[in-house]
Amino acid sequence: MDLAFTPEEQAFRQDVRAWVRANLPPAMAHKVHNALRLTRDDLQGWARILGKKGWLAFGWPKEFGGPGWTAVQKHLFEEECAMAGAPRIIPFGPVMVAPVIMAYGTPEQQKRFLPGIADGSVWWSQGYSEPGSGSDLASVKTRAERVGDKYIVNGQKTWTTLGQHGDWMFNLVRTSNEGKPQTGISFLLLDMKSPGVTVRPIKLLDGECEVNEVFFDNVEVPADQLIGQENKGWTYAKHLLSHERTNIADVNRAKRELERLKRIARAEGLWDDQRFRDQIALLEVDIVALEMLVLRVLSMEKSGKNPLDIAGLLKIKGSEIQQRYAELMMLAAGPYALPLIQEAMDAGWQGNFPGGTLANAPLASTYFNMRKTTIYGGSNEVQRNIVAQTILG
C-alpha cells in the first residue's frame, strides 16, 4: 500500500501540467476560476485545442485514436485540467457516446462519427430523459418506426444539456412495446439539423438556459444511424453509464472550488471566524475523504478488481460536496450575495456590481444551479437504491 504515484505517473503529470499551462488561454482560465459565464466558443474552443493534441479523446484506447491512458493517467489529466482552470470537457461526445460507438457501432459508423468527436468539431447532445421518464428511464416513449431504410421519430426529449449548441444527438427511442419496457428500446443517432427537430431552451432557476426540450415531429433518420441491434439499446445505455465511474465524483473540481471558497472567505473577513472556518474545515475533510475513495477505485481498477460496491457511492458524495461548496461560498458573501445581475457574470463587464466585489456576482447563481447535481445522472435517491441493492440484495 502506497499513497504516492509512481515516478512515471508523476512525470506524466508534469508533462500534462506543462502542456495545459502553455495551451490553456488565460481568458478561459480566468472565467473558470471566477465562475464567469462560459460561451459556446469557450467550451468548444477548449475542446478543439484538446482535440488537436489528441487529448479530447483522453479516455479512448489507442486503436480508436485515443492516447490509451490508464485509469490513473486519466485521473491525473483531469486533475491538471481542473486545477489549471480549464473549462470542463462536455462529456456527451467523447466520454458518453464514443465508447458506445466503439463497443457496438459498425466499422462504418466508427469511421463516420469518431473523428468529429475526437477533434471537437461536432457537438453531441444526450437524448435520454423525457417529460414522463426521469429516474425511470426505461419508460421512454419517443417512438422510432422503421419505414424502409429509415426510422420515423416522433416524441419529445427533455433536460437536454446545452442542446441549443448541439449538432448531433444520441437517443433512447422506443422501437417495440412488447415484453419488458427495457427490451423495446433502441439507441439511435440523429442529426439535430434534420427537418422536424425543434430545440426549445428551458430557463432554469438561476436565469440561465442550460437545458432544453427537444421535439421530434416525423423526423427521418437513416437506418444506418442505429447503433447495434434494434431493441437492444438498453444494454448499450447501461454500458455507457458504467463508463468513467470516477469522474462523476468531480473531486478535482471540488479541490479547485475549495480554494476559491477560502479566497472568498478571506475577502469577506470570515477566515478568522471560527464558526464559519470550521464549516470549511468540515468540507475539506469531506473532499479529502472523497479523493481517497476515488483513489481506491482507481487502484482497484488498476489491479483488475471490480469496485462496484464503492463506485456507486462516488456520485452521491461528489454531488453533495458540489452543493456544499456552492452553498458555503454564497453564505460567505452573506447579504452581498443577494444582488443577482445576470450581466455581471460576463467576463469584462464594466458595470458597478452592488454586491461589494465582483467576485460575489456569480455566487447565488452557482448555488441555485448546483441543486441539479443530486437530481441528474440518476437522482441520489436512485443511487441509494443501487447501493442498497449491492449490500442487501
Place this chain on the structure above:
Amino acid sequence: MDFDFSDDQQQLRDAVRRWVDKGYTFERRRAIVAAGGFERAAYGELAELGLTALTVPEAHGGLGQGAIDAMVVMEELGRGIVLEPLAQAFVTAGVLAQYAPQELQAAWLPRIASGAVLVVLAQQERKARYRLDVCEAKAVVAPNGYALTAIKNIVSAGDQADAFIVPAQLDGQIALFLVERAAADVSTRGYGTQDGSRAADLQLASTPATLITTDGLAALELAVDTAIAAACAYAVGVMDQTCAVTFDYLNQRRQFGVAIASFQALRHRAADMKMQLELARSMSYYASLKLGAPAEERRRALSRAKVQLGQSMRFVGQQAVQLSGGIGVTDEYIVSHYFKTLTQLEMSWGDTLHHLGEVSARMQEQAGVFA
C-alpha cells in the same frame, strides 16, 4: 498509488481473524468484561501471534513491520471488539524506538515485543480535555534520576500495566518519562469504561522515573497520532462488522409479512451506513499512510482522519441500533456492544469537534490527499 495489501499482510490478516473467530468469541469477551475488562492471558495470546512484536525494531527483538501491518491487525481486532489494548504496544514501542536513549530501548523494547510487559501511555489530565500541551504533572531531578508527581486519568488497563509513559513538566517544558508500576509511591484505581474495557487513575507522588526525552510534546504528539491511526483501523473493523450484522438482520427480520430489507426508508439508511463505512475506511488508510510524514503534515492528516472516523462511527453506531429495533438496545445483542465501542472510540484521542478545530487551525490554501 496502490491500496492493495501484500501477501504477507493478507496472511497476517487471516491469522488474526482466525484467532478472533475461534479464540475471542463474544462469550469470552463477555466473561472478560464481567471480570474487569482486561485479561492477561488474552494479551499473552496476542503476543504469541507475534502482534506485540509487530512494530518493534528487529534490533530489539521485534518484527520491524510498519503502520499498514499494524492497521491490518487493528481492523481484525476491531471486528472482534477485542478489549486488550494491543494498540498501546504500537504506541509505546513507537515512542521508545524513536525517542528513548539506547539503554532504555534495550531494557524495554524486547519485553514489549515478547508481551512480557504491557507499557501504556498515561497522558490524560482533568484540565487538559483533549489538549496535549496542557500538563500539570511535575518532574524534578532526584538522586537516581527523576521524581514525578502527577494524577493521570483513564489510563488504559492502568492497574494491570507494568509501566507507564508519562508526560510531565520539567524545567518549563513537557518531557516524557517511564514509570514502573512496581516503583514506590505508585497508586492506581481501576474501573470499567463505556465499552467494557479497563482503565485506571494513576497517582504518582515523588515517584522514581526514567527520562525518555525532553522533547516531550513532539513525542507525545507522535504517540497520540499512532493511537489515532490504530483507533481508526480498529473502528473500521468494528463498523465493517456492525454493517454486516445489521444488513443481515434487515434481510432476516420480517414485519408486515415481508423482510424489512424491502422497505426503502431502511434501504436508504443502509446505503448511508455503507457510505460512512467506506469514507471511514478510506480515511483510515490515509491516517496510517501519513503516520510517517513530517510532523505538521502528519498532525493535519490524522486530525482529518479522526473527524471523518468520528462522524462515521457515530452514524453507523446509532443507525445500527435503530435498524435493529428493540433488540438493538439490549445487552444480549452484539450490536449494542459495537455501538458502545464506537462511542468510546469517537471520544478517545480527541473527539470530532476537537479534531475539527485542529483541521481548521491547520488549514492551508490548498487541500487534498497530497497537500
